[in-house]
Amino acid sequence: MSADDTALETYLLAAMRLAAHADPPPARLSADAMAALSMRLPGSVVATPADLTAASGARSDGKPQMHRFAAGETTLDVETTITEGRLEIAGQVSPPPTPDAYVEVRTPHLTKVRVPSSDGQFAVTGLPPGWVSVAYHRPSGPPVVTRWLRVRA
Amino acid sequence: MLFEVHDESIPLDLLDDHAWSELVACFDSRMWAVARAAGLGAADAADAVQGAWLRLVESVDRIRDPQAIGAWLMTTTRREALRLGRKAGQEFPTDPPDLYEHPTLLTPDPTTEIVDADYGRTLWSRVSRLDEPCRTMLRLFALNPDARYAQVASRMQIPVGSVGPTKIRCSAKLRTLLAEDPLEC
Incomplete structure (x- = not known):
């Protein structure tokens, strides 16, 4: 079956279910979609995955997963771990940040701010599993944001 | 649009x-x-x-x-x-x-653009034109989103191993039917 046929089959099945009201969406779906809008960071530069073997939607299973993102000269390393049902992030920005720089570790429901150490390291605990993105704010240029990454146990 | x-x-x-x-x-x-x-x-x-x-x-x-x-x-x-x-x-x-x-x-x-309830309603009429076992199989998958192959096999009294191939054949028949007689979006 071709890729187009696979897509068509998916859309046909979706249309049949919509017509039959066979599978209504959960109530939280709309709230999640609205929450996504609040994650906008106009003017930001998107850092794309630099290590394709590691960078992908991840199931952590308690083991740290490493992801590298890059935008120009800026690199963000993000290590994700699920511990007791909560998401932990440890990361590093490079080149080393200036004193006014800070990092936001963002999920659609909770964002935490950290000032990285002089060598660029930062860490956050207690986040809800799911989609996460890191925004690096620096005085010398626009914020750099990583692509959204899904982390589940 | x-x-x-x-x-x-x-x-x-x-x-x-x-x-x-x-x-x-x-x-x-x-x-x-x-x-x-x-x-x-x-x-x-x-x-x-x-x-x-x-x-x-x-x-x-x-x-x-x-x-x-x-x-x-x-x-x-x-x-x-x-x-x-x-x-x-x-x-x-x-x-x-x-x-x-x-x-x-x-x-x-x-x-x-076909992901639309109105299109889906008309699509059901095309499904009803299919022969068995396609009509029943596509209905089962459409109306039971979490159905597993073993459940479908039991319901249709066919071997589990034939559910996947049959589903592929039935979907192809539906696509052929739509290609011959397209629906308006």
Whole structure:
């Protein structure tokens, strides 16, 4: 079956279910979609995955997963771990940040701010599993944001 | 066309809460249906849909065609579902594209406009024209989103191993029927 046929089959099945009201969406779906809008960071530069073997939607299973993102000269390393049902992030920005720089570790429901150490390291605990993105704010240029990454146990 | 912004001169990077809520109202249920039809369970499907919205948020400054947003959202949801499904250990017949790498380069699927309840209602009439076992099998999969092959096999009294091939054959027959006698979107 071709890729187009696979897509068509998916859309046909979706249309049949919509017509039959066979599978209504959960109530939280709309709230999640609205929450996504609040994650906008106009003017930001998107850092794309630099290590394709590691960078992908991840199931952590308690083991740290490493992801590298890059935008120009800026690199963000993000290590994700699920511990007791909560998401932990440890990361590093490079080149080393200036004193006014800070990092936001963002999920659609909770964002935490950290000032990285002089060598660029930062860490956050207690986040809800799911989609996460890191925004690096620096005085010398626009914020750099990583692509959204899904982390589940 | 599935969605029109009030003023097409408004760039997408100026979309506000109201415009966004209109987008959500128009597409959220359809995106859910796509994620589930791609084979995801409820929790993963909710993640796929939210992932598509987040991809739109990070890409919106670079999408300049408001009329293409619906197709972009459907296609992104389907491909995100394929990606998440592959991570969850499901098998898919084709490799998902690298949406994670280049979401703004995504070319929308040409058939997204059929993800619509009105189209679906007419589609059911085509399904009723199919012979058995296709009619029953497609109904079972459509009306029981979480049905497993073993359950379908038991219900239809056929071997589990023949459910997949039969489903593929039946879907092909439905596509052939639609190609011979297309429905209006």
